[in-house]
Amino acid sequence: MPRPDVDIAILGGGCAGLSVAVRLAAAGRSLRVIEPRETYCEDRTWSFWRTARDPFEDCVRTSWTTWDVTGPTGTVRRASRDLRYQTVGAGAFYDRAQALIDDTHGAELCSGTAAHDVHETPHGWRIDTDAGQLSAGHVIDTRPPRRVPGYGQFFLGREIRTERPVFDPGVVQLMQFRPARSAGVDFVYILPYARDLALVEVTSFAPRSPGRNVFEAWLQEEIDLLETGRHEVLREEHGALPMQVGFHDPSPDGCIRMGLGGGAARPSTGYAFTRIQRQADLVARALDQGHDVPAALDGPFSRFMDRVFLQVIQTVPDRGPALFESLFRNTASDRLERFLSGSIHPADRLSVMTSLPVLPFLRAALVPA
Numbered sequence: 001m002p003r004p005d006v007d008i009a010i011l012g013g014g015c016a017g018l019s020v021a022v023r024l025a026a027a028g029r030s031l032r033v034i035e036p037r038e039t040y041c042e043d044r045t046w047s048f049w050r051t052a053r054d055p056f057e058d059c060v061r062t063s064w065t066t067w068d069v070t071g072p073t074g075t076v077r078r079a080s081r082d083l084r085y086q087t088v089g090a091g092a093f094y095d096r097a098q099a100l101i102d103d104t105h106g107a108e109l110c111s112g113t114a115a116h117d118v119h120e121t122p123h124g125w126r127i128d129t130d131a132g133q134l135s136a137g138h139v140i141d142t143r144p145p146r147r148v149p150g151y152g153q154f155f156l157g158r159e160i161r162t163e164r165p166v167f168d169p170g171v172v173q174l175m176q177f178r179p180a181r182s183a184g185v186d187f188v189y190i191l192p193y194a195r196d197l198a199l200v201e202v203t204s205f206a207p208r209s210p211g212r213n214v215f216e217a218w219l220q221e222e223i224d225l226l227e228t229g230r231h232e233v234l235r236e237e238h239g240a241l242p243m244q245v246g247f248h249d250p251s252p253d254g255c256i257r258m259g260l261g262g263g264a265a266r267p268s269t270g271y272a273f274t275r276i277q278r279q280a281d282l283v284a285r286a287l288d289q290g291h292d293v294p295a296a297l298d299g300p301f302s303r304f305m306d307r308v309f310l311q312v313i314q315t316v317p318d319r320g321p322a323l324f325e326s327l328f329r330n331t332a333s334d335r336l337e338r339f340l341s342g343s344i345h346p347a348d349r350l351s352v353m354t355s356l357p358v359l360p361f362l363r364a365a366l367v368p369a
């Protein structure tokens with residue numbers, strides 16, 4: 001039987017591809033990551049409440065213990081003794097992943113190379129790439145989703161250095177709700193790194209993006225409101241993340257799908273970094289132990305809760321700001337943050353469920369859209 005070129009081919013060297021590659025390389029597997037980008041840059045920041053360990057803890061740029069949500073009736077401030085809201089810069093993440101891969105024998109990152117068709121063969125897989133054919137025992141496909149989600153999180157953000165010290169570096173502005181410009185729920189998000197340095201982002205949870213021009217004008221208005229004096233734009237980021245239960249690209253049987261196209265974005269928030277780390281742990285463990293990879297990250301109850309929540313904010317978007325404010329105001333300390341980070345602990349779920357108004361949720365639970 002011909003031996004494949006590598007044990008595992010990983011298509012895409014972004015967050016999911018590199019996260020699983022470093023785990024598999026550390027376990028001594030031979031692998032190749034196929035990535036079209038020639039070089040990496042600081043193209044995004046990943047923020048999340050840390051609830052588990054991962055190989056990128058050294059890449060945390062800033063941590064916060066306090067965060068605000070401002071809704072229709074005022075500002076809710078939440079502080080935690082145990083949980084940290086953390087930001088990982090993509091530049092540090094990519095450097096760390098490359099260093100961990102370079103440190104092992106048998107693992108290689110092929111940048112400047114795109115993957116195309118994938119074919120199953122009697123001995124594994126054959127992948128057509130810009131650099132010719134590659135054979136592998138397993139394929140992990142982390143390329144971006146081919147589907148357009150029916151609902152999503154859309155955003156435009158700029159990291160700015162301001163003339164005047166206008167930010168409070170101790171408190172993340174998680175959601176400052178605004179009258180909607182999209183057909184959904186709109187808010188501003190501010191990650192303050194210093195008194196004169198922050199990422200300011202305008203975000204819509206909506207069926208479609210309001211468009212670049214609307215976001216540009218809105219972001220400029222928000223920056224003007226801060227009365228920064230002159231400001232310098234250091235970096236820009238934008239995104240469109242699926243918020244849909246069961247968002248998962250079809251893939252040939254036996255080809256492992258990971259990342260956004262593999263259902264990694266939390267349906268009720270669009271956030272994915274911590275779920276990608278969990279997916280990477282699950283995939284690496286399954287390949288190591290010769291098990292099947294679990295198909296979905298969420299159990300039926302989590303899918304049900306996300307479906308009901310999404311249905312309410314999609315059908316009555318005007319109530320979205322009040323619902324989020326109510327969640328942050330009424331859910332017990334840390335429980336909401338752990339729930340949003342993927343906790344399935346019954347006490348966390350119960351605390352979240354009892355913080356929401358009964359009627360719209362009951363209706364959505366009983367009558368699926």
Ligand SMILES: Cc1cc2nc3c(=O)[nH]c(=O)nc-3n(C[C@H](O)[C@H](O)[C@H](O)COP(=O)(O)OP(=O)(O)OC[C@H]3O[C@@H](n4cnc5c(N)ncnc54)[C@H](O)[C@@H]3O)c2cc1C
Nearest residue numbers: 012013014015016044046047115237239259260271272273
């Ligand atoms: C600007 C931005 C900010 C975000 N912030 C957060 C956050 O704060 N918290 C959070 O939890 N989530 C966040 N997310 C969501 C999510 O964590 C990221 O999108 C994450 O990068 C998704 O990982 P991924 O591996 O699925 O996709 P990517 O990281 O985009 O990786 C996909 C890779 O596939 C490669 N590729 C494309 N075509 C091919 C091809 N033909 N062959 C091979 N490779 C190919 C791409 O070059 C890319 O490297 C953010 C997303 C964006 C865009």
